[in-house]
Amino acid sequence: MRAAEQAAMAAGTSEWELMRRAGEGAAQWVMRVAAGRSVTVLCGPGNNGGDGYVIAHALRRKGYDVQVVAPVEPKSETALHARAQFSGEVASDNWLRNPVIVDCLFGYGLDREVGGAFAKLLETLSTSNCYKIAIDVPSAVHSDSGEVLGPFVQYDLTLALGAWKRAHFLMPAMGSMGARRLVRIGLELADMPACLSARPHFSAPDPDAHKYRRGLLAIVAGAMPGAPLLAAEGAMRAGAGYVKLLSEHSHPDAPAELVIEQGRFAERIADDRISAFLVGPGLGRDDSARDRLERVLARKVPTVLDADALHLIDQTMLDRADPAKLCVTPHEGELAQLCATFGIGAEQKLERTRALHEATGLTVLAKGPDTVLQSDVMTSFFPLGSSWLSTAGTGDVLAGIAASRLATHGDPARSCDEAVWLHHEAARLASPAFSAGDLARAVKPAMAAFL
Numbered sequence: 346m347r348a349a350e351q352a353a354m355a356a357g358t359s360e361w362e363l364m365r366r367a368g369e370g371a372a373q374w375v376m377r378v379a380a381g382r383s384v385t386v387l388c389g390p391g392n393n394g395g396d397g398y399v400i401a402h403a404l405r406r407k408g409y410d411v412q413v414v415a416p417v418e419p420k421s422e423t424a425l426h427a428r429a430q431f432s433g434e435v436a437s438d439n440w441l442r443n444p445v446i447v448d449c450l451f452g453y454g455l456d457r458e459v460g461g462a463f464a465k466l467l468e469t470l471s472t473s474n475c476y477k478i479a480i481d482v483p484s485a486v487h488s489d490s491g492e493v494l495g496p497f498v499q500y501d502l503t504l505a506l507g508a509w510k511r512a513h514f515l516m517p518a519m520g521s522m523g524a525r526r527l528v529r530i531g532l533e534l535a536d537m538p539a540c541l542s543a544r545p546h547f548s549a550p551d552p553d554a555h556k557y558r559r560g561l562l563a564i565v566a567g568a569m570p571g572a573p574l575l576a577a578e579g580a581m582r583a584g585a586g587y588v589k590l591l592s593e594h595s596h597p598d599a600p601a602e603l604v605i606e607q608g609r610f611a612e613r614i615a616d617d618r619i620s621a622f623l624v625g626p627g628l629g630r631d632d633s634a635r636d637r638l639e640r641v642l643a644r645k646v647p648t649v650l651d652a653d654a655l656h657l658i659d660q661t662m663l664d665r666a667d668p669a670k671l672c673v674t675p676h677e678g679e680l681a682q683l684c685a686t687f688g689i690g691a692e693q694k695l696e697r698t699r700a701l702h703e704a705t706g707l708t709v710l711a712k713g714p715d716t717v718l719q720s721d722v723m724t725s726f727f728p729l730g731s732s733w734l735s736t737a738g739t740g741d742v743l744a745g746i747a748a749s750r751l752a753t754h755g756d757p758a759r760s761c762d763e764a765v766w767l768h769h770e771a772a773r774l775a776s777p778a779f780s781a782g783d784l785a786r787a788v789k790p791a792m793a794a795f796l
């Protein structure tokens with residue numbers, strides 16, 4: 346963000362002009378939600394506070410009753426300029442009298458715990474029954490890490506200025522932001538190493554398609570029958586032309602269209618029409634599970650590794666595999682396990698995800714409410730998915746979808762990206778309190794949303 350701002354300024358746009366665009370753009374949103382009601386703007390010492398004075402000035406010009414509360418005077422030259430423009434009331438007390446509060450205490454300059462008068466204001470804000478808007482980021486949020494460094498306030502709306510910051514897509518920060526909207530200020534944001542994933546677009550199969558050309562996915566089962574079956578239910582609806590389950594279980598509930606192959610594992614996986622594997626859901630962690638995983642990895646075919654496979658994989662296995670063709674889909678606990686296995690000391694999710702990719706070359710899809718995808722190309726963040734996904738088996742469905750996408754085109758990062766979108770859309774369509782089975786069946790209508 347700072348680099349993009351510097352580039353804009355080097356090209357002739359002043360910092361004041363950027364602040365004016367940011368503040369006036371944000372004021373448009375504030376007016377939409379305030380709809381004539383009185384507004385209080387909390388202004389801090391830096392340029393986030395400067396944005397606050399621009400917002401207050403813009404509202405006042407439109408006839409709004411505006412109160413500014415500022416515990417200290419601005420420190421930066423540009424914020425002082427914005428302060429000088431505003432001719433309304435500026436109070437330094439703790440009394441928030443209005444039904445709409447706009448928080449401009451700190452933006453991406455926050456670098457330590459919020460204390461003193463600022464913390465008191467945020468505490469008052471947190472308990473006040475008003476509509477709460479955060480400008481750029483909530484003021485106690487560290488914009489790079491998503492950590493909350495002060496009183497936790499639950500906002501109704503967060504207006505990102507110029508570009509998304511990492512905190513807009515990382516927990517715990519993103520959980521406090523309410524609806525998130527981006528206010529554009531004309532910054533050039535091409536070639537960024539991190540981005541918000543763009544909605545994918547799928548096409549119908551080519552006219553000359555047949556089941557093998559569309560991709561044969563082999564799902565490797567193991568100790569438990571349920572998880573790989575759930576993954577297969579998702580996979581059959583996510584694009585692959587042919588889904589096989591390599592399983593020794595009887596699966597009386599399996600759909601007729603799912604081919605289940607038993608016995609002679611080494612021969613089964615040697616089929617060179619297999620374009621992708623999924624290993625991990627229900628695999629188990631005993632010697633036989635390890636043996637299956639080792640054999641699949643040695644095939645060097647595009648593969649999704651999930652669940653038990655993430656507990657079994659180690660450097661020796663990776664040395665015999667082709668990491669560029671592999672993606673791992675860990676939840677928080679599995680990510681911790683992978684970090685322990687590959688000697689990664691980082692503490693936070695984003696750093697862990699990036700370090701794991703650096704150390705192994707694997708494409709890493711770190712799941713959760715704040716899903717992060719790290720590939721060779723970039724770090725991707727995603728819009729928030731339904732919190733109803735927090736039920737057992739939904740990860741198996743995600744792994745099935747990702748493997749199905751992988752079978753169709755062989756690109757690990759693209760598969761993970763598409764899988765998250767399909768998973769979220771399926772969750773939306775499955776309606777509240779769905780089971781993992783309902784979710785897998787909703788992958789079919791979810792596909793239609795991306796055609």
Ligand SMILES: NC(=O)C1=CN([C@@H]2O[C@H](COP(=O)(O)OP(=O)(O)OC[C@H]3O[C@@H](n4cnc5c(N)ncnc54)[C@H](OP(=O)(O)O)[C@@H]3O)[C@@H](O)[C@H]2O)[C@@H](O)CC1
Pocket residue numbers: 350360363364365367368389390391392393394395396420421450451452453454455456457458459460463480481482506507530
């Ligand atoms: N640059 C641009 O072109 C544009 C920037 N824009 C806006 O600027 C924002 C970034 O502005 P910024 O860099 O001035 O930082 P900001 O978040 O206002 O706060 C830093 C100030 O707070 C202080 N401080 C820090 N932590 C503290 C603490 N815990 N407790 C107490 N004090 C603390 C720190 O001073 P310190 O005490 O560390 O010397 C400093 O004075 C950005 O989020 C966006 O809203 C837009 O207008 C678009 C154009």
Ligand SMILES: Nc1ncnc2c1ncn2[C@@H]1O[C@H](COP(=O)(O)OP(=O)(O)O)[C@@H](O)[C@H]1O
Pocket residue numbers: 676712713714716729730731732733734735736737738739740741742743768
């Ligand atoms: N609160 C939440 N909000 C959004 N998505 C969630 C939430 N909790 C879990 N998920 C998603 O649900 C899935 C859960 O996967 P996982 O933990 O592997 O479950 P399981 O092992 O039971 O299949 C992941 O895709 C994750 O991103």
Ligand SMILES: [K+]
Pocket residue numbers: 393448449450451452479480481482483484
């Ligand atoms: K803020």
